[in-house]
Structure formats: structure tokens, C-alpha cells
């Protein structure tokens with residue numbers, strides 16, 4: 001599957017003889033396996049407890065929402081594997097949203113609006129990278145500042161929201177339309193298709209290309225990477241830009257779904273994304289993490305939030321649950337690191 | 344419990360431990376006995392039904408190839424790993440070590456290669472870490488702590504300022520502080536995992552002096568090393584491991600080096616230094632007036648087919664030469680050219696692109712990418728060889744890496760194993776393989792202490808590979824503090840002292856005495872110097 005080759009757990013001789021034993025070990029020993037087991041258990045539980053959960057409509061809404069988180073979490077995985085972080089992706093939802101909607105209104109052209117959104121992503125990514133790498137400030141601090149600055153820009157841009165005045169058909173389809181119908185399963189929403197495509201693309205990039213390998217090396221030991229001829233700053237810059245561009249893309253899908261660009265969009269989104277990445281097995285120490293783990297964690301968290309709503313539990317719990325998940329993920333990470341021992 | 348509290352706790356307990364050595368087991372008594380110890384990791388049997396015992400007052404050496412299980416055994420004694428099977432007895436009582444504190448409580452102290460001192464704290468604070476002496480008001484009694492530290496160090500024959508932050512000390516001194524710390528806890532067994540791999544010969548002498556004093560007091564010592572000469576200098580008994588099994592335990596005096604090696608590798612070892620006559624060609628690497636990072640006016644030339652050795656004591660700056668030429672450390676002045684092309688300062692990437700390679704001496708700091716696989720670590724500097732438009736051909740990469748795993752006998756359950764789980768010596772081999780995989784793009788390869796922590800059998804293989812590369816027309820710059828290997832493989836030897844090249848000897852001229860003399864000129868005799876000298 002889409003695990004990094006670097007972190008592959010190669011089957012032992014016994015497991016080669018008995019693939020089932022290998023599969024069982026994968027399920028219960030790896031972060032991805034455990035997440036998959038928990039996810040399936042949670043889905044079965046919710047399907048029993050709530051008649052709505054398994055309905056076509058709920059699944060579609062759920063998947064579409066999770067798609068946006070997944071898109072950004074893919075970039076964030078690269079960034080965290082490279083031992084950096086971006087706290088500004090939530091504010092980007094607001095800033096890119098209002099700017100892109102304005103551009104759409106002005107040009108009445110879908111691609112023009114999308115281009116503006118993505119360019120805004122590139123710009124923010126470059127600023128994050130530049131401040132972090134050139135001034136050698138911790139990216140946590142830099143992007144915490146950008147978290148406020150970008151949100152502030154959204155506020156100065158509009159008092160509340162930019163409405164859809166262009167009425168482009170194709171624009172609404174991006175967030176709420178269906179790409180195609182899978183026989184026997186149902187219609188597949190566009191956001192899901194976009195997220196799946198991006199996941200596949202980056203899974204290949206991370207696992208099969210020299211760039212992907214460099215991302216792991218740079219995060220695992222930047223000095224060693226540099227002394228092996230890897231351009232550490234370039235790799236990190238690309239990771240910052242990829243993350244911001246994916247955040248911008250998610251913002252574009254969001255304004256399509258909401259049919260407006262709102263300056264308060266994406267509050268707390270960065271925590272959802274980072275929580276998922278950490279729960280997925282990436283380590284803040286860098287060099288470790290897989291896209292499959294991230295994806296499973298996004299699905300798990302999304303389903304959990306959905307369950308909270310469906311079961312009529314006070315929805316403010318959602319926020320607390322996100323925080324709890326980060327705590328659990330970080331604890332797991334710390335425990336993993338401790339169990340590595342020393343030589 | 345009681346004992347540790349005594350040692351660690353109140354000021355009174357601390358003061359009565361002075362010269363009157365604490366109750367240590369009678370000489371010859373079995374302090375630690377391990378029976379039927381087994382430890383497995385996924386895909387690896389690290390220890391298999393091992394019996395092992397240590398007696399009071401003996402120095403018991405552990406020998407074995409890289410990955411034989413020595414460090415694993417030690418980590419079990421330290422309480423870091425729990426055995427899958429087997430019994431551990433201390434003073435005849437069965438014990439179960441759940442964590443390092445349990446082991447310390449039984450007065451066992453492990454001194455790792457990567458020391459676990461707190462660099463920001465003073466020597467005294469480190470010695471008493473976790474059990475500061477108190478005044479009658481319950482405050483930390485700094486005066487007593489300082490005095491006791493000076494005393495403890497004095498018992499070891501050392502003078503290190505108790506107020507100095509440990510981070511400023513050299514590795515050798517830090518190690519001694521660890522030992523003093525063990526004494527402050529009345530350790531009856533001190534375990535040292537490759538303590539001399541980062542020490543110069545003078546420092547080794549000091550360490551051995553300390554070990555002798557400990558022995559007199561009845562303290563038992565377990566000592567891991569790949570250096571046979573050291574074993575014969577200090578060990579009473581040796582235990583040899585191979586592939587996780589104990590092969591033999593024998594009085595050191597009753598063995599020969601040849602026999603030890605045969606037990607370790609399971610066969611006879613041929614020539615350690617398979618040196619062939621060099622064919623020396625045009626100059627490849629030329630440094631002129633290079634300075635910075637503590638170097639002054641370094642001039643050197645490495646020619647095609649030539650192995651140039653750089654020798655010096657620890658702190659002379661030999662490894663810095665490689666780092667500065669490569670761009671890994673700051674170059675303030677001078678020029679470096681490779682095959683006529685100037686190399687930009689402070690840009691390793693430029694050096695690599697022009698055909699220079701550097702294996703650094705600090706494995707964990709700037710060598711290994713610990714979370715990555717053996718394979719990814721090996722191909723890190725040569726990945727483009729296996730890639731087309733950035734697309735990695737996994738199979739070719741695995742085949743190339745696999746060849747070096749075989750050739751260097753790297754012990755790993757698979758190529759996908761994260762390199763952090765390999766034994767120290769095997770990690771070092773992985774780093775060597777990183778540059779061997781790039782050898783076809785290299786004109787000069789610089790190697791800093793490349794055989795540190797590597798077993799005897801594999802050392803011979805690495806010397807053979809170096810010889811082979813030189814024969815292929817590559818230039819080799821070989822930085823080492825080990826005299827035998829530098830005499831064994833270098834065609835020409837540069838000797839350094841305090842950041843300068845002070846002598847140049849041809850292979851024919853070079854002898855152990857000349858090297859030592861050239862390296863030490865103008866210095867206090869090493870044995871007195873180490874304990875005093877600043878962390879240069």
C-alpha cells in the first residue's frame with residue numbers, strides 16, 4: 001500500500017510463508033493497522049446506533065467535508081515529516097476564500113478564480129518558508145504569526161463575507177456536485193475525487209521519487225541530508241509551498257460549498273489537520289509519517305465528529321475531542337520514541 | 344532500596360563514604376550471574392540462551408563481531424531491556440530489572456558510549472545527580488557536594504574542577520565523571536560499552552589507571568571493546584559472543600589474539616592490512632593555506648591512487664580537516680581545489696558535485712538518518728544513480744544496497760529495517776556503504792575514523808576496500824587517531840597538532856614512535872594533560 005518504503009516493515013521468513021500472519025501483524029502492530037481497525041469498529045458501532053449514519057446523504061456530506069481536511073493534511077504530512085509545521089492553514093481558509101470569491105466575481109471565470117487562490121497559496125507558502133529558513137526562526141513561531149496576519153488580512157478584505165455574484169454553474173459543482181457514479185455504490189462527490197487524486201499523487205511522490213526520499217531525510221537528520229548533497233532549504237521550501245497551495249485548494253472547495261467567502265472560515269481547522277497528521281503516525285521529531293496513516297486518521301476523526309452530531313451529543317464536544325486526539329497522538333509519539341531506547 | 348537511599352540521601356550518609364571503601368563484595372565472589380538469557384527483536388535473535396557471570400574485582404571483557412549481542416546484554420543488565428527468558432542474579436539473589444533505577448539500586452552502573460550526563464550542570468551536580476547531599480535545613484549542600492566530588496575524583500587520581508559545566512569537558516573527562524558518579528552510588532559493578540572508541544591513547548591510559556584502582560577496591564568491571572590490545576592490557580577474563588550465543592569464557596592470559604579472533608568470526612582471519620603497491624598519479628585534492636574552525640594554514644595534496652593519512656591526538660583537529668575541506672565546517676581562508684576545479688567554501692553540495700566525499704566521525708550527529716531504513720541511509724548520497732527524472736527504481740536500489748550489506752557483512756533482518764535498530768558497528772558500516780555506493784562519482788574520498796566501533800574482521804574488509812578504491816585511481820584522505828591502522832594503510836602520513844600540520848612522513852619513515860613524538864611535541868605528557876586541559 002502507500003506506506004513509505006523507508007518505513008516498510010518487511011515480512012519475516014515465517015510471515016512470507018504465511019501471509020495471513022503478516023496481515024494480522026500489520027493490523028495490530030502498525031499505527032496504520034490500528035487506525036484501520038478502530039475506524040471499522042467505529043463505523044460498525046455508529047451504523048448500529050444511528051439509522052442516519054449509513055445513509056447515502058450522510059456519507060456524502062461526511063466524505064466531502066473530510067476531503068478538505070484530507071487535502072490539507074496531505075501537505076501537512078510532508079511538512080511535519082520534514083520537521084516543520086504550518087499553523088496558518090486555518091486562517092488561509094478565510095483569506096483565500098474571500099480573495100478567490102472576489103476574483104471570481106470580478107472575472108466571472110472559474111479558472112481565474114482558482115488561479116488567484118493557488119497563487120495566494122504559493123505566496124503564503126513562500127513567506128512561511130522564507131521567514132523560517134532565511135531568518136532561522138522556528139516555523140512554529142513564524143506560522144503562528146502568519147496565523148494572525150493571514151486572518152487579519154481576511155478581516156481587512158471584507159467585514160464579514162464576499163457573496164457569490166457571478167453565479168457560475170461549474171463553481172458550485174466543485175464543492176457540491178458529483179463527478180461520476182460508481183455502479184452499485186452511488187454517486188461520488190467532486191471533493192472526494194479531488195482528494196483521492198491528490199492523495200494518489202503525493203503517495204507516489206513521497207514513496208517513489210528522490211524528492212520524497214529527501215523529505216524524509218531532511219526531517220530525519222538535516223545535517224546528514226546536507227552532507228549527502230541534499231538541498232535542505234529547497235526541499236523544506238517546497239514542503240511549505242505545497243502545504244499552503246493545498247490549503248488554498250481546500251479553501252476554494254469550501255467557498256464553493258458555502259457559496260460565499262467568509263472571513264471567519266476555518267477557525268480551529270489547523271488543529272484538526274495537525275491532530276490528524278500526528279494521530280496518523282507522523283512524528284514532530286521529523287523523518288517519520290505516512291500518507292496512509294494521515295488519511296486513516298482524517299477518516300477516523302471525521303467519523304468521530306459525525307458520530308457526536310448524530311448521537312445528539314452537545315456539539316461543543318467536537319472541539320474538545322480534537323484537543324483530546326492531539327494529546328493522545330502526542331502521547332503515542334512520545335511512547336514510541338521512548339521505547340526506541342538508546343545505543 | 345535501603346542502600347541507594349543511603350548513598351543518595353542525607354548528608355551524613357554521604358560523608359561517611361570517604362576513603363573507607365563501601366562494603367563491596369569479597370574478591371572473587373560472583374556479583375552478577377545471568378543464566379539462559381534470551382532476547383529477541385522482530386526478525387532478530389539478539390541473545391540466545393546466554394550464561395554470563397562477573398566476579399568482584401575482575402575486569403571481564405566482552406568480545407564479538409558487530410551485532411553479536413554485546414550491547415543488548417549490557418542493556419539488559421542496565422534495566423533498559425527485559426529479557427524474554429532467563430534469570431539474573433545479583434549477589435546470589437534473583438532480581439528483575441524493570442528500569443534503569445532498579446539496576447542502579449543493585450549498585451550496577453552502566454557507562455554508555457553516548458553518555459547520559461546533563462551538559463548544562465556542573466561536574467559536581469552531575470556526580471550527585473538524583474541524590475544531592477543536604478544541609479540540616481534540607482537545602483542542597485553545595486559545599487559538601489563540591490568537596491565530595493573532589494574527593495571522589497581524587498580517589499580516581501583525577502583533578503577536574505567540580506564547578507565546570509560538564510558540556511565543556513572532553514568525552515574522556517565526561518566518561519570519568521560518569522565513573523565518579525558510579526562511585527558516589529557505591530557501584531559494585533561498572534559496565535562500559537566501548538569506552539575507548541573516542542579516546543586518544545593518553546586518555547586511554549588514564550581510564551585504565553582508574554579501572555585498576557576500581558579493581559583494587561573490589562569493584563567488578565565489564566568492558567566491551569573491539570581493540571584486542573586493550574583486552575590484553577586490562578582484562579582478567581574474556582567472554583566471546585557470536586550471533587547472540589556465548590562461544591567461550593576464558594582467562595585472558597590463557598588466550599592468543601589469533602584464537603580470540605577465530606572465536607569471534609568463526610574462522611581464521613587473514614591479513615588485516617591487505618596493502619598493495621600504490622600507483623600514484625596526478626594531484627587531485629589540493630588545499631592551500633586553509634584556515635577556520637580551529638585550523639591554521641593547512642597545505643595538503645592528495646594524488647590519484649594515494650592514501651594519505653592524517654594522524655593526531657584527540658583535539659588536534661584531524662577530523663576538522665575533512666570537514667573544512669568538504670564544507671561541513673566553516674572555512675575562513677585558503678583555497679581548495681579538486682582536480683583543478685576550485686571548491687566553494689561551506690557548501691558540501693558543491694564539493695560532492697565535483698567529486699569529493701566525506702565520511703564524518705560523528706555517526707549520530709551528521710551521519711545516520713535514524714528513522715530511515717538501512718537502504719535509504721545507504722543510498723542517500725547516490726540516489727540519483729537509481730533514479731530517472733527523480734523516479735526511484737526501487738529494485739535496482741535494493742540490489743545495489745544489498746550487495747554492500749553482504750560485502751560488509753552488515754547484520755540486519757532486512758534492507759527495510761530502520762537503521763536506528765542496528766548495532767553501533769553495523770550503523771558505521773552503513774555509513775561507509777553510503778560512500779562506497781557513490782565511489783564511481785568520486786575523485787577523492789575523505790574518511791574520518793571510518794572503523795570506529797567496527798569489529799576486527801570487518802576492519803580488514805574496509806581496509807581492503809580502501810586499497811581497492813585507491814587502485815582504481817581514487818585519492819583517499821584517511822583521518823585516524825589509531826596508529827596501527829594509519830601505519831597499515833597510508834602511503835604518506837601527515838601529523839597534526841593544535842590545528843596545524845607539524846610533520847609529514849612517508850610510509851617507509853613512519854613508525855609508531857615517530858608518530859607519537861610528532862603528535863605530542865611541545866605538549867605536557869598526555870597522562871597528566873588530559874584531566875586538566877580545556878575542551879578544545
Ligand SMILES: Nc1ncnc2c1ncn2[C@@H]1O[C@H](COP(=O)(O)OP(=O)(O)OP(=O)(O)O)[C@@H](O)[C@H]1O
Nearest residue numbers: 384389409410411412413414415764765766767768
Ligand atoms: N532495539 C532493537 N530493535 C531491533 N533489533 C535490535 C535492537 N537492538 C539490537 N538489535 C539487534 O540485535 C543484534 C545485537 O545487537 P547489539 O547492539 O547487541 O550488538 P553488539 O554486539 O553491541 O554490536 P556492535 O559491536 O556493533 O556494537 C543486532 O543484530 C541488532 O541489529
Ligand SMILES: [Mg+2]
Nearest residue numbers: 413414766767
Ligand atoms: Mg554495541
